[in-house]
Amino acid sequence: MVICASHQLTPFMVLIALTALTLSGRLWPSRLPLIAGVVLVLWLVFPASTYLAGHPPLADAGLQTAIEANVVDRTNGTPGHLLVVQVRMGLTLLLWALAAVGTFRDWRRGRLDIRVLLLAVAPFLLFPAQSYGGEMLIRVSLFALPFVAMQASSVLLPGNVGYRPSFRAAGALVLTCILFAVMTVTGRFGNAQYDVFTDDEMAAIAAVDHMAPPGSSIISADHPTPWRNQDYLEHRYRTIEDLCPADLSAETCGPLIYGYARHNAAGAYLLLLRSSESSLIIQGQTTATGLGELEDWLDTQVGVELAYSNADARVYRVGP
Known part of the structure; x- marks a missing residue:
């Protein structure tokens, strides 16, 4: 039961491994795969049903x-x-x-x-x-x-x-x-350029956690971001990559980010870290120039203000 609740893939892997060992005659008792399968089904039907409704396996x-x-x-x-x-x-x-x-x-x-x-x-x-x-x-x-x-x-x-x-x-x-x-x-x-986070980046995360009111959205450049470690249920977490999967240019992506941020009743905070920006650049999704143009476009919009900055991070507050 603990394995089922701890990770999405591990219980399936355990079930496959137990079944393979049982069919080969190398695992006893033979009903162990059945027990593991029943526990997994019960977990999927009840605690995980809400997640599966929007994420078919x-x-x-x-x-x-x-x-x-x-x-x-x-x-x-x-x-x-x-x-x-x-x-x-x-x-x-x-x-x-x-x-x-x-x-x-x-x-x-x-x-x-x-x-x-x-x-x-x-x-x-x-x-x-x-x-x-x-x-x-x-x-x-x-x-x-x-x-x-x-x-x-x-x-x-x-x-x-x-x-x-x-x-x-x-x-x-x-x-x-x-x-x-x-x-x-x-x-x-x-890939340490986006796998390792500096003290300044961690300080920016702490600042956002302190500033962001309940119900607000926190938007990061990409998923390599050391966030969600406190008040997890009080905020909506999105990335620029999620909001603009096809095009990260200022003309296309800027309005999507700005519109999403403005439609949050409690506003939004745009978190730009050195590491998450490096992730987008290194993996070929944009360029340093493209990210700079996107940031400049957002900075000129109504209700957007720079709330925090240091050597490796900038945080913009977007009013609702």
Whole structure:
């Protein structure tokens, strides 16, 4: 029950894994998947029914849709961002390739643990079921990672007890570890420009939380924003990317943001952080010039005033 209430995907992953282990005869009691399925259905029918009314689970199902959202739509942006994405994909594919070799090696030696293999493969059943905002492949990779890593490490282990590797084998092991280390650091911290928040950005968030009255809307440039940590139910949270999914130009996006902000009974606060703006620029959705023109347009509108600013953030108050 705790897993069902904690995350949208984890209970489905648990159900798939339990079912796979049960069908293979590696899990007892066999009624455990049934219990997990009943708990999941009860959660969806009752506590989660309001959310599901506007978010059908299979609304964007399909392999082609999943590939476009998780692969095609992510391979765009600045050259540096594309390099980071390519390194992440390469790291994942390299790890899966090593896992495949390790699985074959264990099978040849008669020591393959079918449970590890099932738990490594089972998450991929989720991939065509839901694009998950373009993050399903990432989630699938994370669910499978412990078991994929276990099979991949089998390639690096000695074949027999007492085996002493040659200098060539030892050198290959060292080079492999160095390659993984470099790719991991690059893939993890390559997007730090919008993954890491400064003290000034956190101060701007605190200022907005203090200024915004209940019922007001808080609008950020993009989703990499450290907000919603207090008074979550008292505000409406939107992003410029949500309000203007097709065009972020001042002529098109400006009126949409301004109109949305003005129609809130308690007004709105436009939060422009260095990190969230960098996210839009790095991922190729706009340019620094385009964002500057959008901000200048909004700044000249009736009822808009600069309420807070520092080196990494600006907050505009929009009167109702």
